[in-house]
Amino acid sequence: MAVFEITVVLVLVALNGLFALSELAVVSARRSRLRALAQEGRKGANRALALAAEPGRFLSTVQIGITAVGLIAGAYSGATLTADLGWFLRSQGMPDGAADWLAYVAVFSAITYLSLIIGELVPKNLALRNAESIACAVAPLMTTLSRIAAPAVWLLDVSTKTVFFLLRHKAPPQSTVTEEEIKALIAEAERVGVLETGEHRMIAGVLRLGDRPVRGLMTPRTDVDWLDVTADADAIRERILTTTHSRLPAGEGSPDKLIGVVTTRELLALVASGKPLDARAHVRKAPVIPETTDALDTLELLRDAEVPVALVHDEYGDFEGLVTPADVLEAIAGAFRSDTAGEEPAAIPRDDGSWFLAGWMPADEMADQLGITLPQRRDYQTVAGFVLVHLGRLPAVGERVDVSGWRFEVVDLDGRRIDKVLASRIPVTRRQL
Secondary structure: OOHHHHHHHHHHHHHHHHHHHHHHHHHHOOHHHHHHHHHOOOOOHHHHHHHHHOHHHHHHHHHHHHHHHHHHHHHHHHHHHHHHHHHHHHHOOOOHHHHHHHHHHHHHHHHHHHHHHHHHHHHHHHHHHOHHHHHHHHHHHHHHHHHHOHHHHHHHHHHHHHHHHHOOOOOOOOOOOOHHHHHHHHHHHHHOOOOOHHHHHHHHHHHHHHHOEHHHOOEEHHHOOOEEOOOOHHHHHHHHHHOOOOEEEEEOOOHHHEEEEEEHHHHHHHHHHOOOOOHHHHOEOOOEEEOOOEHHHHHHHHHHOOOOOEEEEOOOOOEEEEEOHHHHHHHHHOOOHHHHOOOOOOEEEOOOOOEEEEOOOEHHHHHHHHOOOOOOOOOOOEHHHHHHHHHOOOOOOOOEEEEOOEEEEEEEEEOOEEEEEEEEEOOOOOOOO
């Protein structure tokens, strides 16, 4: 059997592998990574992006190449290698019929095996391991082949689109990265050690922040300390000496009549110096925002405000709470121990897999912890609100509701407010046969 003939077959198998390598590399390459490589000046990155942007033309080019190589390899192996091997077997004394049959089976099996290993599996596995670099390397060749075979590529592309049109199958939108994919990627990065657990937690907090309205961040009205500027000097002095806050909203007799924010340090300086305590003169204007404002918009507003405190009001103009940069940071990095002194953690795991949840715990953090999905548009921001919405009424201790495979039981009330909730997985019952 001539060495030349075997070499031709190996070259054809290798060409098939090149097309398979190019196909999977370009299709599976991340466009964001290709753009980054293009900005770095990587040769072939822009062409790889162009190929990925027109998958119909690219796949047609690859298919033409694979089909041509397959036809040539099949014809050559059948006409040449089989005849040579058959002649060799007959020369060894094998009957003509048996020699021809055995030669055909041997050549067909050998080429099929090489095509699977060298022409498919090895190239595709290699493409999956380093898709972007390989896509950049093969893109110039694939672009050239696409231009050479332009008429055939055009015909195949149009034919494919026609079939999809007849099947009433609309072209999918340009691929986008969803938030779920980002979260999965971050979780995988943490698993393999690329990201630390703290980094994962903070990135998840940033993603949650983008979905929250300001009422999901604010300190509610019931927990806000405020200063009445109409009170007498002794009452004002007592308030600023006992408060733990650096700034206090200031109002005229009621939280619904807030006129701004005072800095307690300035008033403490007046008290220390013995000067007259005129709180109204030290009131600074604070931005007033509706409770539906996005958290990210609130962050921009706080950055540009005279004082970094925003007063949150509802649609009726009533004061609902306030938000500060510390609230934004807490949503990203979690609560600081000094700010939660005397309070229990938001979520406490139990040995049986259940969780004790605080009513004030943000609902999106609870959902991430339990692995459930919340609707993007919802009227609640805490675990307490979550339970109230699904119960549809003010609960009593011991009442429960089942949601998304979890059972939420109210275990403690603070007046009418849900203080503690026990979340337990609902056991899966198997149907008896």
